[in-house]
Amino acid sequence: MGKGIISRERLLVVVSAPSGAGKTSLCERTAAELPDLVHAVSFTTRPPRPHERDGRDYYFVDQQTFQRMIDKGEFFEWAEVHGHLYGTARSELEKHLAEGKDVALDIDTQGAKQMKRIFPQGVFIFIVPPSLKMLEERLRRRKTDSEAEIRRRLKKALEEIRYYKEYQYVIVNDTFKRAVSEMKAIITAERCKSFRMDLSFLREGS
């Protein structure tokens, strides 16, 4: 029991969203504001965008390195999205869990499906834009994608949104502040789930 504190399982929080819905910044901010939550960084072969930093937003690696990691079984899940590879390294997750932290991962819908099979007790959150118009605006504002790329991402977003019920929670990202506060609430609530708790310290004689 340690200092009379309730013991509970660590949380694995998986956050997915159509491109442009802002899942990476949401995970980063939430982890910065909530004690004992860490944002686990994914690996990708996609080139960094201007504001992105290696080791914070992603670990940016080349195709060859990524392939070597696949071959060695170093990923819990990996997927190809819009022509680039993305993956969650076992080492990254295990490091944080060993430190007794809850871990938030932002991964695409394919990767989330794989994680759900491995961690059925994980917490799965889907971020949606407040409207399709807003999603399109956000993709255009980024100014990094070609028109064809934007159309492709929008079409994929529409397909993905259809499966939102496969996630336990949905956050509508209308304002970033509100989305962060909802994500914090979800994690706080999940920490209170009775099935994760051991209340044996509340027995007669204690």
Place this chain on the structure above:
Amino acid sequence: MGKGIISRERLLVVVSAPSGAGKTSLCERTAAELPDLVHAVSFTTRPPRPHERDGRDYYFVDQQTFQRMIDKGEFFEWAEVHGHLYGTARSELEKHLAEGKDVALDIDTQGAKQMKRIFPQGVFIFIVPPSLKMLEERLRRRKTDSEAEIRRRLKKALEEIRYYKEYQYVIVNDTFKRAVSEMKAIITAERCKSFRMDLSFLREGS
């Protein structure tokens, strides 16, 4: 859809606790702080304690009135606890739900069991004291119960705590402020549950 806002089912939140764990004040404060949440007041035949107000903490009625309400089927659930009757009136609940509010009820563990059968999609929260010693102290501090009554309540509390896994959530009431913030988080999270949401507005053309 109304103003482009997501439609969702209303929440019924049921809060139980061993006596002295502070469930009534917790519901009141949470409802005061969280928009669109109302604390539904129960009926009881127990005499009011000094700080309690009729219509805020309980509707205090006599045995005869309570019995007439039972006969007319006016309760969703009722139970006898420590020699007094407690019940949740249908009218009280329906009034708040009709106004589009989420409703929090504080009811004992017997009543909560009945509510779970009627509202399986409700949110069930169990409040526990941080220790048994603390529970005993709180019962004594109230100075309204005899020694025999205190022993009886403590014994019942121990029995009830054993069944905490029948509730989805557990809040450890170590500080009132923290308990309120966890209860707010739970309700906010439950409002984000995907099965309560209708995202059909996020379809092509909208």
